[in-house]
Amino acid sequence: MKNVKGAVCAGCGAEHEADDSTLTCVKCGGMLEIVYDYDYIKTRLTREKLAERKEFSMWRYMELLPIEEASRLSPLRAGWSPLYRADRLGELLGIKTLYIKDDGLNPTSSLKDRASAIAVVRAAHAGRNTVACSSTGNAASSLAGGAAAMGLRAFIFVPERAPKGKVTQLLIFGAQVISVRGNYEETFRLSAEAIERWGWYNRNAAINPYLMEGKKTVSLEIAEQLGFKVPDYVAISVGDGCTIAGVWKGFKDLYAIGLIEKLPRLISVQAEGCCPVNRAIETGKPIERMDENTIADSIAVGVPRNGEKALMAIRESGGITVNVSDEEILETMKIMGKSCGVFGEPAGVAGTAGLKKAAALIPADATVVSVVTGNGLKDIVSAQKTAGEPMLLPPDMDALTEEFKKRNII
């Protein structure tokens, strides 16, 4: 990889090769960060060159990705999700210039497809035939789908509470699925032990430094889709912390190579019932474990494994933290559906729910992007709590007319 210099430990600063023989620091066990050769990349990735590219997926940004040149790429089309101008929604939230980035339209219907694409490509290139992770659901389905597309085996550990839709996806993709009677932390620990024991390729975002590099492509796209006019704010829901750190890395990379001239402020949205990252920002104290009390399963992470990276991203960007209740999340799901035609899962709309609460803090002339991280179809049970019920009627015009009158529809 001519574009990658190596991997440096975020803890002790030790330098490593960027290969898959070790994913964490050999000296202190700390998490690694990928270091790019921006001077080299600058000469290869320009606005003009991007404008000519015909590849509309995350592979569009190969110069900024830790992918070996000879790699077989995943065939699934991850990335290049649509960015919608959302005026009606903006009006409802009190934000004048709002865009919705719908990452629910990825191959397995969540932003995590961006990370798993990197994982399966690197695993295959390293000659590994089995990948594994623990996940609240989306990382799992994206890894299972990506592995299936690449012809790899997948072992997936999910907490028992994972929504049926996500678990069914895993099974259809042919993964070995272990449903763990416990919370996310216990699920993670069991997966870590099993990965160690059987030597599988580790797609846990808490360990694997390459995943964040996939997630950052959402920011590369936002910038390019806005003609490299960087938004003032980017709102995103936060669980483990890896995604918001990835969002920040994407913008920083573009800034480093001179493709953008400023950086956005991040709006970190967590659930009131599980907000360890935001609480650390708000109190100035270290991250402390919290219970996982929220309907938004994808961000119900009591012990965020990428918490430090998330804190750094929020702080560096001069970010805002907002915590939202389950009621606010469900209400936003309906508001977004009705005003945009976009259906997000609870964690997927949490970022936008946060925007509604943070609107007063955002200047009137600001441009805001809110990322929908997962598709509402993944968790119909939650959506049903807010969707309401259809009118159930016999096939009869009189009955219909009467019902309409009763509801003041006509």
Next chain:
Amino acid sequence: MKNVKGAVCAGCGAEHEADDSTLTCVKCGGMLEIVYDYDYIKTRLTREKLAERKEFSMWRYMELLPIEEASRLSPLRAGWSPLYRADRLGELLGIKTLYIKDDGLNPTSSLKDRASAIAVVRAAHAGRNTVACSSTGNAASSLAGGAAAMGLRAFIFVPERAPKGKVTQLLIFGAQVISVRGNYEETFRLSAEAIERWGWYNRNAAINPYLMEGKKTVSLEIAEQLGFKVPDYVAISVGDGCTIAGVWKGFKDLYAIGLIEKLPRLISVQAEGCCPVNRAIETGKPIERMDENTIADSIAVGVPRNGEKALMAIRESGGITVNVSDEEILETMKIMGKSCGVFGEPAGVAGTAGLKKAAALIPADATVVSVVTGNGLKDIVSAQKTAGEPMLLPPDMDALTEEFKKRNII
């Protein structure tokens, strides 16, 4: 519309303006067909011009669409779904060169988004503020989503059996949903009466001739994505008949303007428990009503309203008919998930299930495209019938090891 000459009645041949004041023949009530000015279009839509276009959605093919020039377009990104080479799946099915077109990645997760995009754009341009349809589910959710994105009201009639996922989508998109205690035919009739009574814009594919024009974009894309080398066969599941007719129209349009040099043969796949179109082909008799006995709700149409168009398409193309059982559909869902990382709903994978059965009829060197018409997340209940169950375990390595041994996994 400089590209559209008008609309001609498929029944009596009467000529009409292509506007929305009447959607069916004023003389005989027959269905209309849109007539294009191919000589004009030929000068505007060339391979070279397409290669330069930056619009990657169905609006890419504006010259071949019945859209008024000054129309406000739907913001949702319908179309330009990925076309995957599927070698492992092909091997399992006995087909050497196989591609999967994943239309489950459309905005509301089905091919029907292509049709509804046309409907909402035409409705808005005609100054209508309410759209309506009856549907087994996907036309419904696509219309509800499209209407929400355009700021229109939607009234949706679904048969009571429609899967929860689809109904929940409708409600989240803010549609007025009428769940009809009856089959698709009764649902259709009630919607037709209500549309007549209250003057809503009619998005029923049995009536509205513009919808097929949206559906045909799937073929325009297949051709372009294959570098205008037309596949020998295109497999698609058939319910009402409008989709397969649209698929055929797309290829015929491209042929008419000289962008492709041959036409594919269609593989019409229906469910054994509901195959009135295929039965008419096989017996040479007119289409006769059938019961709606299949798990594949999107193609459970006992009285296909676009049946004649479907028959014409299959016959003109020298097509093949295949009927598949629910077991074969569910088995294919798993095979496709495991070998491609693509998760389709029952009707979405039915086309591929048919391929497995028809493989013996297909020459070894043929190129085949199978269209996945809807996302598996729309109907988790059906998927669960074939997905199997995860291993449910405590967070404990000993328990895990023992379970793996029992299952011969390690």
